[in-house]
Amino acid sequence: MRDRSVYVLDAFSLIYQVFHALPEMTGPSGQPVGAMYGFLRDVVEILDRKRPDYMICAMDSPGKTFRHGAFEAYKADRPPMPADLELQIPNIGRFLAALAIPVVSEEGYEADDLLATIARMVERMGGTCVLVTSDKDCRQLISDRTAVYNIRKDELIDAAALQQMWGIRPDQVVDLQALWGDSTDNVPGVPGIGQKTASQLLGEFGTLEGIYARIDEVKGKKREQLEQNREAAFLSRQLVRLADDVPIEIDWPAARRGGFDTRLLQELGAEFGFRGLIMRVAGRGLQLPDASRESSDRTVATPGAVAADRRDNQALAESYRTVATEESLAELVTELSRQSRVSVDTETTSTMPRRAELVGLSLAWQAGSAVYLPVRAPAGEPRLSEHRVLEQLRPVLEDPRIAKIGQNLKYDVIVLRNAGVALRGLAFDTMVADYLLAPGERSHGMDDLAKRYLGLETIKIRELIGTGRSQRRMDEVPVALVTAYASQDADIPLRLADVLARRLHDAGLHHLFCSLEMPLIDVLADMEHHGIALDVARLEQLSVHYGRRMDELEREVHEMAGGAFNLDSPRQLAKVLFEDFGLPVLKRTQTGPSTDASVLSQLAVTHELPARILEYRQLAKLKSTYVDALPALVHPRTGRVHTSFKQDVAATGRLSSTDPNLQNIPVRTPEGREIRAAFVAGEPGWRLLCADYSQIELRVLAHCSHDETLLQAFADERDIHAQVASEVHGVPLAEVTGAMRRAAKAINFGVIYGQSASGLASALGIAKEEAARFIDAYFRQYPGVDRFIERTLAEARKNGYVGTLMGRRRAVTGIRPGAGGDAARQRNLPERVAVNTVIQGSAADLIKQAMIRVHGAMGSRRMRARMLLQIHDELVFEAPGDELDDLAALVVTEMGAAGDLAVPLKVDVKTGVNWADCEPYAP
Template sequence: MNDRPSLYLLDAYSIIYQVFHAIPLMTGPAGQPTNAVFGVFRDVLNLIRDRQPTAIAAAFDGSGKVFRSDLFEDYKANRSEMPDDLQPQIPLIRRVFEGFRIPVLLFEGAEADDVIATLARQAVDRGMDVFICTSDKDARQLLNEHVFIYNLRKQSVLDVAGLKADWGVSPGQVVDLLSLTGDAVDNVPGVPGIGIKTAAQLLAQFGTLDNLLENIAKVSGAKRKENLYTHADTARRARELIALKTDLAIEVDWDALTRDGVDHAALKALCIECGFHRFLDELGADSAKPPEDEWPVDRYQVVDTPETFRTFLSELEAQPRFSFDTETTGLDPLRAELVGMSFCWKPGEAFYLPVRGPAGSKTLDPAETIAALRPILSDPAREIVGQNIKYDLLVLGRLGVELSESITDTMVLSYLLESGERNHNLDELARRLLDHTMIPISSLIGKGKGQTTIDTVAVDRVAAYAGEDADAAWRLDAILTPKVREQGLWPLYADLERPLIAVLARMEAAGVAVDVALLNRLSAEFAERLSGIKTEIYELAGREFNISSAPQLRQVLFDELKLKPIKKTPGGEPSTDAEVLEALSNEHPLPRLIVQHRQLEKLKGTYLDALPALVHPDGRIHASFNQVVAATGRLSSSDPNLQNIPVRTEDGRQIRQAFVPGEPGWVLLTADYSQIELRILAHYSKDPELVRAFEEDRDIHRVVASRIFGVPEEEVTRDQRRMAKTVNFGVIYGLSAFGLAGRLGISQADAAAFIDAYFRQYEGVDRFITQTLEAAKAAGRVETILGRRRAISGIKNTTGRSRNLAERTAVNTVIQGSAADLIKRAMLEVDRRLRAEGMRSRMLLQIHDELVFEAPATELAPLAELVRKAMTSALELDVPLQVDLASGPNWLDVAPMA
């Protein structure tokens, strides 16, 4: 087998549907679905790398009616239409094949299976080994000593011996076996009551289908005999439908099938369009790429003596703009020590100033260097360019240096231009925009247990790395700043995102105090409860098992307790996810206990045990707030993710109790926008009833329930209000009747009627959604209230109730993105007023629509008034903004303020 050239035949739609259902829905930078494209790209890349085929081709179904439909009118009649989120991915998948230079083959009136069967025969005749990449059972009839089936998921090969071990038949018996069993996938009926095992036993006894049907009297079992007599013609017809054609008149250019590299430019463009940046490394080097002599990393200048520093300083003083970067001993800017700084103001020229290095290295005096640079770095007349400048702000802030407010952050600029991109780090931007691969930090400090810190690396090597960072930022600025200005996004950057960088840095530097003793006590309590729940689970199961093991849990629930599976995993196993366990809780108490155990275990591991390890020596957690992650413009947080601390359960809320003021005699203040996304919906939709409800400060959910159910507001029940609340938020994001039915526990018909009633009562909302989708379809993007943009592709329906992913994303971005604009404006105004008033109070956290502050008790009242005024005046909407204020000794026990 190994001595013969190999041909790999891809059954395109078999692979496409398999990855589409196996991979959770993914979105590209323009909000387009990409999970199937990702799966096919990954499969092809792995196949080429691991199997190194001589030749490769992809087969698609041909257009027009296939001959099997003439034989059986209901052939494939049970096939549903292609899912809405798969359709727009097919052209992209075609581009995957084009980029990998894989010919696409199809034949008018024939299915892909027949094309593959014909090519397999021709290839064997040409002395090749053939590997068919498919999940279709039909292909097993093609197996022989030179034809194999290759499983892309398991990377395994099925041969004749494997078929015999699995089904107990030879390749020549596969068609007869499937004729008896039928093929539900293609709606080909067989003989009732005969499965694979029985069919194999019959063929082992009688050899062929014809011989079996001639000797039905010899078959054991009265019912089986009856079924064979009754459905003999059905089996014969199935044989005609299942047998693949190996004699199509296909003329193949075999030279075109022979692998000849890839189209790097096409694949790179596709990866960027879909956001598959990690694939770029795996594709390998492009031999057509020009040499990188223009990146003279070995010639960046090291400034390590008083004399060279004075010369450098005089040149720097003459620069109105320059790029700047710090090198430190770690990734935490509030703990890492400064190692050096790099500067650049001309492409290909950079300077590195080391202030720390290995023993015996020549370095500058840290204090003297910082003192000399401080006036330049803080000069408001100079513009400083950098990548992720917030990090540098925090590092230098600990050294008493406050950077100029005239900063240009290339990471933020990239985000404003391509908010849907998942990654805006320097390595990715250099690769995407400069076609340059940066020196990896691992090449300097290593990885894993052997990793060192950069201050132990030779200064000249650090200079190359640091100089390249400053050089890349300078070159990126030359590309990004003009684009931001041309697209009218500079005001959004200059007036909102740029000043926010310093505000976030101040919040991160302040941190939030944590009661570690309380977290430890809660952890011990949770451990005791988990132990008790585990004992109950074992008693109900009748034995001990690994609760965290899905296979073991499946065995207990479905094999031993005989509970009915509700849905399957992408791998075909019965699912044990939260939704399934909740549903099964009505039939048996064990699933409910599993849910409780999972929830407690997650809270304990994610927060109670993890948070204490993140507390700095000052007793505070200093989370990072990220501007360039959420495509809608929302901030996110990390290390830890404070925005995910749960509030819906009592156990989750207890964790908030550990967040406390960091000074004696201080209190916490929370300020939360009331129903901000619904207010923005009212502003955009101009719906008179929604606007009036907010103007009159009425309970919006009660108002909606009153109008939908046709009852006075005072008679709205709690359940009716709950249903209206679900619809209120659901309609913004295209909640379907199916989704609403699941959330409310009602029928899909009732849910659909409920949604229709909402839109009849609030026609302005319906009109806003339609107009938003029409504008997105025409412009290929949507905009928020302050002009933030997100590219959108794949808008299909601008009317109706059913929404695909792109359509949901479009409306969500406008509403949620405008809410993000609003709270950012509010943060800037609050910060400005706090500093202007000279107050000691600090803004600590931003959690979606909520701000958290700490303040001396004596400042609480004026702080509350300041925050209320700043937040309610941050933007002028057609409806009034309302802020709910609360204060208390911790984040949980805050009481509303008048």
């Protein structure tokens, strides 16, 4: 042990920090995983960067400690552990076991006491101890062999650092905290004495006893406070002093960093969606600070132990060949024309299909064999004419009777369409298939699928083109290398298709795959190909206007603050708000007080400066994200913006928009409308037409819940929010006020998203008790909704998944026993996910079905009109003036017939010259 390093983790200190700091995260089966991920990331960071010789994890034990005997109110105000966090604690234990990190706890003691005890053990054995915690109590343990490590700030606190921070020695920490107190733990301290004053007193008098022995020398209010709270000060010291003699035994050989359970780690990584993080552990041997120092009988992970054997893949490469002569091209076309299915992949110069130039095509029709046809290559390398290749392959590629297989086929459809070829007969997209099977997985990329389903390690694109500044284009890579890479991109999907098809059948998802997700690819490819026109001049004017307003706001804020500071710096802003102005700290992050939008919105109620900061931030975000960014994304040839719609991201089945994201432009704010006004019809005499489902998710809720009152309200085409307000408040419809309707609207959508009484209270600016009464009244008036929620949670608990009306499934675990009724109204994350998936996922399926129907009807009528965007429950088209009547009627008919619900699907249609100025359409 002598001169060895021991790192001791204060588990719950780290876990609570990451739980509150990270956004909600769910694993493949819908369970909350944010705390798990954050804690594991911290452990990996320490293993990677600090390379400890030993590592131990200390955890609080449930129940009271010896401190409660001295002070019953100790930690009495601590809220219970959040349900979403409680679910994750056992799995954190599984990760620690896989990492071979021993866990210690002892009844009647806190983790801090265990840290103290272990630190003293290590010191006696001649080692050095690092306590990984943000708990200030542990600073009393600092010595020449013990330090405290704050992982959030990457800050090691030793005696010198403590002196600089607090101006005291380690042996004075207990007395400082006795004076300072700790409101979080209900340690009283001396009111009015903060850290700075306590440090000054200890600097002058040395100890707590020294202060009271010379109390006459303390002046003014401080003396009065000290005299009145003498008993509280000494009690507080008793509470904060850590026990360093806890009767625990440490298995030091087990704590030695000598290996971990690689297989269990990989299983856990797959179960919770942490493959990348697990590979970082397993792939670099992070557990070994110095493998030569001590032997270990544990399995030591190496890159070879965690990567699939590449020999099988290399053997396959022997059946991959380049087709670069007219003779071999002719033979290939003859061979392909005899096939019933072909796997297709394109190699290009860009990941953005509308900007990509074709480098080559790869094709496979028999597992283990593939060909690559280069059309662009380095000088002197073999290649064929792009025109010649496409003309020869056109009969095969455009033949719908030859089934096309691929990975992310939408990309290939757009690339080939740019080159003048229509890829027809889309039959199986492996990316989309895996997304249906495992919507909670973070990646559906071919590399991951090959490893997961086939046990193959693929050639990675970075091995060919590099990364960063040294990255080159695919047409600059030798053809032999591209052949191996591109051929696997056709071969692997062909092999995956059979595996995934069986799984789709077994899961009851094959019909949804064939009837909804696969036909949607052509629709999305059309939309991305067309893009939407943009009024760049309008955005340039808006950029100037926003810039001037931001300058004005910055001057106003600086005047209020009494000096200049960086408005974009959270730390500088926090200092102004919480130190200079003394505003209350409402939330904390890993690095200090939060200044996010939710905090600023609350502070803005009572102070003007946060309100100005909010406006500044909103303008800055809109300016950088849309006003300045969109013009740069206009395609130089089409003059339009071509967003990308992703089918494989949202676990509910919703589409997402990227590069750029056009689904998040604000709808109701004046600034959002100004940006939307820049989206215009792209040809003279054309107009935009916007069609959106009216309250689609509430209609799905009415259908699923069979609630008679909701069903009747929609059947009668009543204002559903006013109807709910009338029912909840017990007043006639004519007497419903605007405030009542707004509250009812919040409740309606809160039911879907699992909003708590606290959340509703915050949204409406009312008391939590009043919000709870609203929610209770809602469920009394709409008992069918309550029964639907209970039924959904019971099915999720029984089956491990929930399903949409069209059969889409999403795995959900962690549903609490009996989580219905009142418990369902205080849902944890898995319960919110379960209910939300049924409603939002069903609505997403309906609009996908509507898109396919509308697209097909437009095509059969040979309309010039185009579908351009999907914004969740809204579709945006452009059409010549003489087609508007037909298009409006077609859209209403086809969208209304997209699903067979117990309530009518109502579609609202608007038209205009730009997206912001669309008005209700009247033929």
